[in-house]
Amino acid sequence: MNSIKLKAYAKINLGLDVVRKREDGYHEVRMIMQTIGLYDKVSILRTNNTSITVKTNLPYLPTDENNLVYKAAALIKKTYNISQGVHIILDKKIPVAAGLAGGSSNAAAVLYGLNRLFHLRLPKEELLALGLKLGADVPYCLIRGTALSEGIGEKLTPLPPFPSCYVLIVKPGINVSTRYVYENLKLNEEIDHPDIDAILLAIKENDLHGAVKHFGNVLETVTTKEYPVIGEIKEQLINAGAITSLMSGSGPTVFGLFDSKENAERAFYHFKTGKLGKQVYLTGLFQPSLKFL
Numbered sequence: 017m018n019s020i021k022l023k024a025y026a027k028i029n030l031g032l033d034v035v036r037k038r039e040d041g042y043h044e045v046r047m048i049m050q051t052i053g054l055y056d057k058v059s060i061l062r063t064n065n066t067s068i069t070v071k072t073n074l075p076y077l078p079t080d081e082n083n084l085v086y087k088a089a090a091l092i093k094k095t096y097n098i099s100q101g102v103h104i105i106l107d108k109k110i111p112v113a114a115g116l117a118g119g120s121s122n123a124a125a126v127l128y129g130l131n132r133l134f135h136l137r138l139p140k141e142e143l144l145a146l147g148l149k150l151g152a153d154v155p156y157c158l159i160r161g162t163a164l165s166e167g168i169g170e171k172l173t174p175l176p177p178f179p180s181c182y183v184l185i186v187k188p189g190i191n192v193s194t195r196y197v198y199e200n201l202k203l204n205e206e207i208d209h210p211d212i213d214a215i216l217l218a219i220k221e222n223d224l225h226g227a228v229k230h231f232g233n234v235l236e237t238v239t240t241k242e243y244p245v246i247g248e249i250k251e252q253l254i255n256a257g258a259i260t261s262l263m264s265g266s267g268p269t270v271f272g273l274f275d276s277k278e279n280a281e282r283a284f285y286h287f288k289t290g291k292l293g294k295q296v297y298l299t300g301l302f303q304p305s306l307k308f309l
C-alpha cells in the first residue's frame with residue numbers, strides 16, 4: 017500500500033465541565049464528546065524522498081511543522097526511525113480555530129494512517145499516548161463516537177451512541193484561541209456547572225430530551241462575555257426550534273440540536289442567509305461502525 021485516504025471528522029462537546037486547574041496550567045475536565053458528520057479529507061502518500069510535505073486548500077494554514085498533520089507525521093517518523101517521506105494532502109471543510117477539533121482530528125487521521133501505511137501495528141494505548149503529545153483532543157479523535165473525556169482529555173470512556181438528531185453548526189466570523197479561553201476561566205462559586213452525570217444517565221436511557229436539559233459548557237463564561245454574538249446565535253437557534261444550543265469546546269462555534277428535519281432545514285436557511293454565521297453547516301451525528309481504534 018502506497019497511499020491512504022481518510023475522513024477526519026469534527027467533534028462537538030455536549031457537556032464541558034472544568035473540575036480544577038492543575039499545577040502545570042492545564043485543566044482537569046469532564047466532557048461529553050460527540051463526533052459529527054462534518055469532515056476534512058486527509059490523503060497520505062509514501063514518497064521516494066525523506067521529507068514531510070503538506071498541501072492544503074486553505075492558503076492561510078501553515079504547511080510546515082506548525083501544521084498538526086506535519087507534527088503527527090514527524091512524531092511517527094522520529095519515534096519509529098522511519099526514513100521514508102510522506103506527502104499529505106489536506107482538504108479542509110471543518111472551520112479552523114472553531115472549537116470543533118479540526119486540527120486534532122487531522123492529526124489523529126495521520127497517526128492512524130501512518131500506522132497502517134508503514135505496517136507499524138502499534139497497540140491502541142501507544143497510538144493514544146502519541147496523540148496526547150500532539151494535543152488534549154487528539155486521543156478522543158482516535159476513538160470517536162460518543163465518549164466521556166476526563167483528565168485533560170486523555171481518560172476516555174466510550175458511551176452508547178447519543179440519540180439521533182440533526183446538528184446545525186454556526187460559526188461566527190471571529191477566531192478564539194483555546195489557550196486564551198482556559199487562561200481566562202475563573203473557577204468561582206458563581207459558575208454554573210453542567211450535570212455531566214445526568215447527561216450520562218440520559219444517554220444510557222437513549223433519552224434525547226432528558227439529556228439536552230443538562231447540557232452546558234463552562235467555557236462560555238469566558239467567551240460569551242467577550243463575544244456577545246455567541247449568545248445571540250444560541251438564542252436564535254432556540255427561537256428557530258432547536259431543542260438545545262451550546263458553544264462547542266472553547267468556541268466560537270455554536271451548535272443547535274433539532275429533533276425535526278423541517279425545523280433544522282428552516283434554521284439552516286435562516287443562518288445561511290443571515291449575518292451572524294460566517295460558516296453554517298447542517299449535518300448529523302456520526303457514529304463510526306469502524307473505529308480508528
Ligand SMILES: C[C@](O)(CO)[C@H](O)COP(=O)(O)OP(=O)(O)OC[C@H]1O[C@@H](n2ccc(N)nc2=O)[C@H](O)[C@@H]1O
Pocket residue numbers: 029032041042043044045047115117120150151152153154167168169194195198199265266
Ligand atoms: C476545548 C477542548 O477542545 C474541548 O474538547 C479541549 O479541552 C482543548 O483541546 P486542545 O485544543 O486539543 O488542547 P491543546 O492543544 O492540548 O491545548 C491548548 C491550550 O488549551 C489549554 N488547555 C487544554 C486542555 C485542557 N484540558 N486544559 C487546558 O488548560 C492549555 O492552556 C493549552 O495551552
Ligand SMILES: Nc1ncnc2c1ncn2[C@@H]1O[C@H](COP(=O)(O)OP(=O)(O)OP(=O)(O)O)[C@@H](O)[C@H]1O
Pocket residue numbers: 077078082083084085106111112113114115116117118119120122123153194265266267
Ligand atoms: N491541520 C490543521 N487544521 C486546522 N488548523 C490547524 C492545523 N494545523 C495547525 N493548525 C492551527 O491550529 C489552530 C487551531 O486549529 P483547530 O482548527 O484545530 O482549532 P479548534 O477547532 O479550536 O480545536 P479544539 O477544538 O481542539 O480547540 C489554528 O490557528 C491553525 O492555524
